[in-house]
Amino acid sequence: MPETTVDTVACIGAGVIGGGWVAHFLAQGFDVRAWDPAPDAAEKLERLVDAAWPALTELGLKPGASRDRLTVAATLAEAVDGAGFVQESAPEDLALKQKLLADIDAVTAPDVVIASSTSGYGMTEMQVAAKTPERLVVGHPFNPPYLIPLVEVAGGKLSALWAVEQAAAFYRRVGKSVITMDREVPGFIANRLQEALWREALHMVANGEATVEQIDLAITDGPGLRWPVQGPMLTFHLAGGEGGMAHMLDHFGPSLKSPWTRLEAPELTKELRDAVVAGCDDEADGRTIADLVAERDRAVIAIQRAVGQARRG
């Protein structure tokens, strides 16, 4: 089903992530059918949408968007009936996902894409029990799905290219920033990066090297202020001063050997060095270091003000 004709979305699983998707699709003006086997699912879902709605209203609801367009379905089959896109957000349990995706697949029209919110399983291992696995893809959002734009899209070995492309196009249509991965990597991209940081943080707490509060302050008042405007690569492109990433790697490269984290660094080969430098040049897309510094400075000031106001309420 072409993504432009979708008017109804089915959300299977209505916890924090599934409920966040429900709120997002409602705000985007869709009919939404939710299904979750938990006995208190309907009330929890209502509280989740309650919590999200002020933010979505502030961002601007699409024409026709209404909370009244949510139906909590009594069965899985009822939820997917007539849906043009299915988003599965069940708990992170491989056997459960394999069975649930097969169940969804069995009752959903064959031209409808079914996307899984899985945080890290590959679709290859999840689609094994489905009869029509070609329309199954990963569509991994970030919490909360109604605010954070990123969605990582990846197919499994049995997924069809049309399903991957349609999922990416559909997410873009509903305002998402999409990364389509051409290979399956456990944890995809953002969760691998986030997980490395999280594990180092847990090691530090376990070893008495930092408290929970120090770890959060180190990020919110430190590198975290740069990351919404420039990712880790462009950040270090600027750390190199006028010489950019090339100077940074040639000058600070040896610190990769320092015991600054428990994660071993890769060998900084000429190929890796050149790939990172070229990637930064591509991404800078003609902006000089001075342009990027000015952009970062404007953004960091505005981010600090925004956070200060949000904390004051």
Next chain:
Amino acid sequence: MPETTVDTVACIGAGVIGGGWVAHFLAQGFDVRAWDPAPDAAEKLERLVDAAWPALTELGLKPGASRDRLTVAATLAEAVDGAGFVQESAPEDLALKQKLLADIDAVTAPDVVIASSTSGYGMTEMQVAAKTPERLVVGHPFNPPYLIPLVEVAGGKLSALWAVEQAAAFYRRVGKSVITMDREVPGFIANRLQEALWREALHMVANGEATVEQIDLAITDGPGLRWPVQGPMLTFHLAGGEGGMAHMLDHFGPSLKSPWTRLEAPELTKELRDAVVAGCDDEADGRTIADLVAERDRAVIAIQRAVGQARRG
């Protein structure tokens, strides 16, 4: 020298970090004396202050603040003469830092604190050649030092408590957010977290798992949007839904065993689990999950708008 009587700061080393410190102290209304052995240091420093000044003006200069209060000194001794605080920001080379800190120590009045901007060396290993090592401490900033509030302060084995406390008080006086560490950990806190993420990113590029641009987009449009308002710990406190960090660890704990990064996870013992849960409760400081969700949502919306405006210029 009590930090409240400091009116002149010496900045030794005037690259990206040293020059950023110069701009910060000028904007805070100090006389600043800079020294750097590079032949083109004065011109580079002028360009650095040029680049920083619009941001500092926008933030608000302190009374009396003026770029005219910068002197580029001809010698190290001239730079520290009369200075009430010394900030060293030389290249990251242990032997160089040991010698330079001993040289600064030899010409600086004995009651003046000398702080090193080192990104990861402990003061214990850097202070070995100094005659009065007790006033030497680490004062590690983040790029750019004139905008990012975080400074990590840590003494070495021969540092005196008064020097650590005076450095922390001085940085707070000049608007910084200070973490005082009671033990030396290579890379301190923020750089260990940032370095784990950076190394995972380099591995992904080296293995063709993600491009430089995908890595940056995964952060700027994903978890990076949350980190200025809630660090990694509070972020996952909210990922647990109404059950908070306790539910998150009990539910997602097993994913610590997933191959989501090359960094091995610590054992999630009951002690570690309880320490992280208690730390989040302390940090939440009475704010419910619903309060934190509302605060995060307001902040993420404002951060996205701020970044969008900064990019448009």
